[in-house]
Amino acid sequence: MFEVQPYVDWFKWDDSKHPLSNAPEPKRRFIPSKSESKLVNKIKLAIRKGLIKPKKPKEEEEEEESVYPLWGDDSNSAGKNDHLSYIPAPKPKLPGHEESFNPSLEYIPTQEEINSYQLMYEEDRPKFIPKRFTSMRSIPAYENAVKECFERCLDLYLCPRVRKKRLNIDPESLKPKLPNRNDLKPYPVSCYLEYRGHGDAVTSISVEASGQWIASGSLDGTVRIWGVETGRCLKHWKIGEAVKYVSWNPNPEHSILAVSTGQDVLLLNTGRGNEEVQKSTKELLSVEMPMPDDSGKTASSVSWLQDDQLEGIRLRHSKTVTSVEWHRKGDYLSTVMPADILFAHIYTYFYIIYYFKHDTDGFRAIFIHKLSKKFTQTLSFKLQGPAVTSVFHPTRSFFFISTKKIIRVYDLVKEGKLVKKLETALREISSIAVHPSGDHIIVGSGEGKLCWFDMDLSSKPYKTLKLHQKDINNVSFHRSYPLFATCSDDCTAYVFHGMVYSDLNQNPLIVPLEILRGHSSTNGRGVMDCKFHPRQPWLFTAGADSVVRLYCH
């Protein structure tokens, strides 16, 4: 045992009366420092020159931070912070009476109910089945404790709560705003007239410029002329070969109908119009003598023959002609002979010869005929692939030729200079139509798609619409109303509002208006051709069921 020494506090707690040194305060301590004033001057100059910008006082933010809702909802204030923030857990349901260890008897499910839970799907079963215990002691341990702990850990690890950014946008507002259909009247709606008489599919129709008559050509080898308002067949020719295309001369001074059948293009006198028209037509449709062969290449490929039986001119081509288009003045017409796929398939031998020939004297697929001089001109454009259709520009000297994928625009005055090349990205072009202004083109394709080209905009389509289930056979613009139509093998014709504005900044407005039904499918073909009435908002459709229908507004 030892005695504890008393604690001696050696430290002097109160200040000493005298400092350790008695030396006076040095002068230095009262004189401003030179080096510091240099530094200050430097900073001052820098501030004046604007090299240093003083920090703005952050009074507002400090104030905001100083007061914050302690008891407020966490979820709202957390949104402002850009750092990782606390996401509150969803509030669990508060326990009720049934979760008590000794609930009232009405909460306890009967045995039948428990059995019925077993029949339910696992997701639908109630998570908690109330049980009754007489005392707290008899409550067993929670059987899912370990499992739930594990699942919670898995949740935290694998799928932590994430704040989902949900856009609060009305889906209706995302739809393009189209004008009401009723404001875009008139447009063809219902079929009132049918033109019956053909014995086979009607392949092509054409409306006379005044809108009094239409002509139709059919696979049964006849061409018929109908009165529009009565549906009466006024005239018919038996040509004997399936008619591919009919086209009425746009000039009201001539009553001439161009018909393509097989290798021939027939120019027929329709017999409409007054005496003067008849006289000029007859003069035009007489060939003085069969053209001698000495005129060179042109005569060898196309010959102008007088057809006394049909009272017209027969233009004999070397291959089958698919389409005939008139120039707006009615003096020129263009014919298209697509490359002979027949040759390719049947006579492979000839095929080679044919292409050999083609390489030597150019691709002769398109001819332009001048009616008044009975002269045929070959257009030797370099098309990569067979030509499908050709159209004249409605106002200028342009000429559109479409191959299966590309449409080329040539200027006929400048010796066939390529003006534009339109790439459709379609698999197979079947038909094209030019807007009466000449700046817009619609293209129908074999896979049921329609392309709208704005010539001023680009060489890519302004709009591509997937419309029909089957091939589009023809497309057509109205001459005066802002309407266009497509017809397809799925037995429907679609009518659109296609408004073109003179303001170059405004894009064309395309509104689907109506689906016209009524034709029935024959041999897998539906509606073969559609043409608008030149003055009324009416649409003529030619069906493979040998009927021509008129849809009126």
Added chain:
Amino acid sequence: MCASSRSSNVLSKFQIPPFPSPPISPDLAYPASLTILSKQNPDWEVEPFDFLINGELVRMSLENFLLAKGISAETILEIEYIRAVVPRKEEEPSLHDDWVSAVDGSSPRFFLTGCYDGLGRVWKAAGVCTHILEGHSEPVSSVSIINPEGADSVTVATASKDRTLRLWKFNAEDTRRNPLKISAFKILRGHRASVQSVAAQTSGNMICSGSWDCTINLWQTNDPVSEGDTVSTKKRKTTGHAKESQSEGEAVSSLVGHTQCVSSVKWPERETIYSASWDHSIRRWNAETGKDSLNIFCGKALNCLDIGGESSALVAAGGSDPILKIWDPRKPGTSAPVYQFSSHTSWVTACKWHEKSWFHLISASHDGKVMLWDLRTAWPLFVIDAHKDKALCADWWRGDTVLSGGADSKLCMTSGASVL
């Protein structure tokens, strides 16, 4: 109860009319004395009646009518009894060789038809053809009797798709077994496209014609001496082979304003010409000055037009839709039709007011039906479904017979539809 003037001496029993069968409810009261009358004599004929309440025909049970019109059942109703307009007899159709395109029954002695074989025909009665008007090279599109009330010699005009109109004279009284073929005494040339419609002035001195060349031409009908001089020498050469009796006429004046085919013209008064066109408008022209004083825009291409009804001022027109519309041009500043009848299912090709009645008009349509309309109800009074193909023309004859021609080359007559 206010019975009409005719029903004061009615000796008949009421029954449900056989035609569009307005189901008359048993709670419709009628005087007990009438029922007693009907039982007295079995020889009295059955007469169908129609009932008017507030100027509207009752086409349903009285209860439904009151509910539909919102009339209180407490008020005293004035029911007017009128004889129902029901066709009694369908006569034998008059057969033609081709489509019947036009019919005119304005003369009580005969009626005139135009046909697609280029001939006009004059009929005394159903199936009795007295004259054949021969000369047009293309279908006749319209016919008009110029002086229906005139003496034995009658003048008629026909318009054709061969761009001419022809005037014909024949004696309406002569009867013979075989139809007499006659040729025109005057050929009117001047239209540049097919003529669609012809109408005569009430005095019979002039006719007007509408054509596909968008013009309406006015022609003189009688003064052959002066007309012969005006024919130019060039014209004469071209038609030198024509008979001497045939003279040629030229248009007196031309009304220009329509932009498309003038499909129908009417000349109801001395000064006024009405025309309907495919350019969606109806115009009223002053025949003297050649200016249009009225322009009703209706939105559809029009095929037919007629003037009649209340004080002969209402304009009925039908066109490229199944709706027959009636305008009242006396109402200023409106182009909305006052009545619309829409029971047809295809284009309306002809419409014709009854001459005497204010309320009745008939219409023909491409659906082959001819309907009689009463302005006082929206349903047709009766439907004549005699044509197997399109009905192209219709007219009244002798005030109680409906004539209609169609694309089945028949002219159907339904008589006994007494309107008054």
